[in-house]
Amino acid sequence: MPRASDATRPVILQAAYKLFRRRGFFRVGMEEIAEAAGVTKRTLYYHFDSKDALLTAVLASQHERTFADFQNYGIELSGGADALIDKLFEGLVKWSSKPRWAGSGFTRLAIELADLSGHPARLIARQHKALMEKQLETMLAGARIPSPKERARELFVLIEGTMVMILIHGDQSYCTAAADAAKRLMAVGSSRSGP
Amino acid sequence: MPRASDATRPVILQAAYKLFRRRGFFRVGMEEIAEAAGVTKRTLYYHFDSKDALLTAVLASQHERTFADFQNYGIELSGGADALIDKLFEGLVKWSSKPRWAGSGFTRLAIELADLSGHPARLIARQHKALMEKQLETMLAGARIPSPKERARELFVLIEGTMVMILIHGDQSYCTAAADAAKRLMAVGSSRSGP
DNA sequence: TGATGTAAATTCACTTGCGAGTATACTTAT
DNA sequence: ATAAGTATACTCGCAAGTGAATTTACATCA
Numbered sequence: 001m002p003r004a005s006d007a008t009r010p011v012i013l014q015a016a017y018k019l020f021r022r023r024g025f026f027r028v029g030m031e032e033i034a035e036a037a038g039v040t041k042r043t044l045y046y047h048f049d050s051k052d053a054l055l056t057a058v059l060a061s062q063h064e065r066t067f068a069d070f071q072n073y074g075i076e077l078s079g080g081a082d083a084l085i086d087k088l089f090e091g092l093v094k095w096s097s098k099p100r101w102a103g104s105g106f107t108r109l110a111i112e113l114a115d116l117s118g119h120p121a122r123l124i125a126r127q128h129k130a131l132m133e134k135q136l137e138t139m140l141a142g143a144r145i146p147s148p149k150e151r152a153r154e155l156f157v158l159i160e161g162t163m164v165m166i167l168i169h170g171d172q173s174y175c176t177a178a179a180d181a182a183k184r185l186m187a188v189g190s191s192r193s194g195p
Numbered sequence: 196m197p198r199a200s201d202a203t204r205p206v207i208l209q210a211a212y213k214l215f216r217r218r219g220f221f222r223v224g225m226e227e228i229a230e231a232a233g234v235t236k237r238t239l240y241y242h243f244d245s246k247d248a249l250l251t252a253v254l255a256s257q258h259e260r261t262f263a264d265f266q267n268y269g270i271e272l273s274g275g276a277d278a279l280i281d282k283l284f285e286g287l288v289k290w291s292s293k294p295r296w297a298g299s300g301f302t303r304l305a306i307e308l309a310d311l312s313g314h315p316a317r318l319i320a321r322q323h324k325a326l327m328e329k330q331l332e333t334m335l336a337g338a339r340i341p342s343p344k345e346r347a348r349e350l351f352v353l354i355e356g357t358m359v360m361i362l363i364h365g366d367q368s369y370c371t372a373a374a375d376a377a378k379r380l381m382a383v384g385s386s387r388s389g390p
Numbered sequence: 391t392g393a394t395g396t397a398a399a400t401t402c403a404c405t406t407g408c409g410a411g412t413a414t415a416c417t418t419a420t
Numbered sequence: 421a422t423a424a425g426t427a428t429a430c431t432c433g434c435a436a437g438t439g440a441a442t443t444t445a446c447a448t449c450a
Contacts, residue, residue, distance in 0.1 A: 008399080023310050026221045029435050040401055045437065047399090102309035110363045111306050114297035115218050117365065129363050154376040157369060161356025168305045168324050170312065174352060181349040181380055188379045203425080224409055235427050240411065242425090 009047055012037045013061045016054055021105035024112050025055060052121070055109070059124040062105060067131055074139040081143045081151075081186040088159065089179035096166050096175075103167045107160065132156070146189050154185050204242050205256075207232045212253045216300035219307050220250060247316070250304070254319040257300060262326055269334040276338045276381040283354065284374035291361050291370075298362045302355065327351070341384050349380050 015037035019028045030051055034041040048054040074084075095101065102108060106125040113119050137152035145151050162178040165171070210232035214223045225246055229236040243249040269279075290296065297303060301320040308314050332347035340346050357373040360366070 024221075024307060026219075030437085031435070041436090042402080042438085043400055051436070100310065103306065107359060107363070108306055108309065111298065111303055111359070112219060114303065114362055115295065126363055129360075150372065150375075153369070153372050157353060157356035157360055157373050157376070159356070160359045161352035161354070164302060164306070164355045164359060165324075165352055167309055168302070168321055174348070177345065177348050178352050180345075181352070184383050185376055185379060188383050225411085226409070236410090237412085237428080238426055246410070 008037075008039060008043065010061075012039065012044060012047060012054075013058050017058045017062050017105065020055065020058060021108065022100050022102050025051075025109060026112065030054075052119070056120045056124065059106065059109065059121050059128070063124060063128045063131075067128065067135070070132060070135055074135065074142070079143075081140060081145050082183050084139060084143055085155070085179055085182045085186065088155075089162075089175045089182070092159070092162065092166075093172050093175045096163070096172055103163050104160075107163065129156075140186070145186055151186055151189070155182050158182050158185075203232075203234060203238065207234065207239060207242060207249075208253050208256045211249055212257050212300065215250065215253060216303065217295050217297050220246075220304060221307065225249075247314070251315045251319065254301065254304065254316050254323070258319060258323045258326075262323065262330070265327060265330055269330065269337070274338075276335060276340050277378050279334055279338055280350070280374055280377045280381065283350075284357075284370045284377070287354070287357065287361075288367050288370045291358070291367055298358050299355075302358065324351075335381070340381055346381055346384070350377050353377050353380075 012033070016028075016033045019033055019036060030044055031041050033054075034044050037044075044054065048057060106128050109121055110125045113122055116122060133152055133156045136156055137148045140148035140151050140155070158178045158181060162174045165174040207228070211223075211228045214228055214231060225239055226236050228249075229239050232239075239249065243252060301323050304316055305320045308317055311317060328347055328351045331351055332343045335343035335346050335350070353373045353376060357369045360369040
C-alpha cells in the first residue's frame, strides 16, 4: 500500500538519524532502521541504494535542518559576545542532558569513519562543520568582536572539545569551564602577552 | 608450537591496538587481528575471553605506555607555560601528520561506544583522560601558572577539540590557532574583563 | 462517470557472506 | 607424562542486499 510518493523518505531519514546518532553507523542494522520507520527493509532499499547512500542522505538532510536552525539562532544576538557564549554553552548543557545524548552526529560519524576520508558522508560532515564555523564568525562579527574569524575558530574548537569531554566523563561542568575560557579569549583577542 | 609463555600477549595487544585505533572497534575482526599478530584466531581466544575483553586489555595496556611517556614528557619543562604549550601542539602536529592518523584511540573508543557507558573499556578511557588532565595540571603548576587546575582543564578541552577538528578537516592549522588561544588563556587566568 | 492500464511503492521470503566464538586434536617445554 | 600454547576446521547467527509478487494512486479513454 504505497503512501504519498515522498512522504516515506523523511520518515526514514529521521528514524535513521536518530539511530545513527545514538549508536553509530555500524552498530545499527537496516532492519532496525526499517522497523523504527515503520516500513520493511525492502522499502529502504527502494528509496536508498545502500546503507552508505542512506547515511549520506541522512547527513545531508540533517545539515539542512541544523544549519537553518543555527542561522535563526543567531538572529537576535542583542547582547555582546558574552551573552552569545552563555547562550551557546547553556544550550549545550541542555542538549547534553537529554537521556541518550551521544554528541554531535557529524562529529561521531567523522570519527567512526576516520580512516575513510573519501567517504561522501565525511565530505558532508566536513562542509557542515565549516559552515557552522563560518556562521559563528558572522555572529561574532555582529557582536563587534575584533578578528572574528580567529575567535570563531577558537570558540569552535572549545565547543567540540567540550562535547568530547562531556561524552567521556558524563560531566557537564566542562561547559562552564569552557564558557569561561571562551569569554576570556574573546575579550583578550590575539595580543601576545609580552615576557 | 608454543612460544615463550607470555611473549604472545604483548604482540597481540600491540597489533590489536594499531587496528582498533585506525579503524575502530567494530570494523576490525578477530581474524584480522590474529593475522596482524601472526597467530591464529584460536590463540587469541586462548589469551582473551572475548573481543570485549581484548579491547579492555588493549586500552589498559596502552594507558600504561602512554601515561608513562607523558609523565617523562613533562620532566624537563625548563621553559614556562608557553614553552610547554608549544611543545604540546608541535607534538600534535607531528603526531597527526602520520599517514594513517585517526586521533586518540581512547577518544575514538569513547565515542564509538558512546551509548555503552557501562562498558569496561569506557571506564579505562575515562580514567586515562582524567589522569592526563591531572598530569597536565601538575605540569602547569610546575610552570608557576596560577590556578593550574582550571587552566589544565581549559588546555585539555582545547587539545581534544583540536584533534577532532584536524580529523574532520585534515587541516593542522587548528594546532597553531589552538596553541595561540592556549597561551592567552594561561596568561590571562580567570579574571572577568569588566564591562 | 466509471473501467482499466501502468508505474510507483511496498511487502515477504530469500541468498550470501562475514565475523564471533568453539570442539578437538596436535606440539613442545619442563 | 602433563599442561601450556597453538593450529585446523568447524558452528551459528546476524546483517546487507535481492527476486519476484502484490498493492494502490492516478491518468486515460470509452
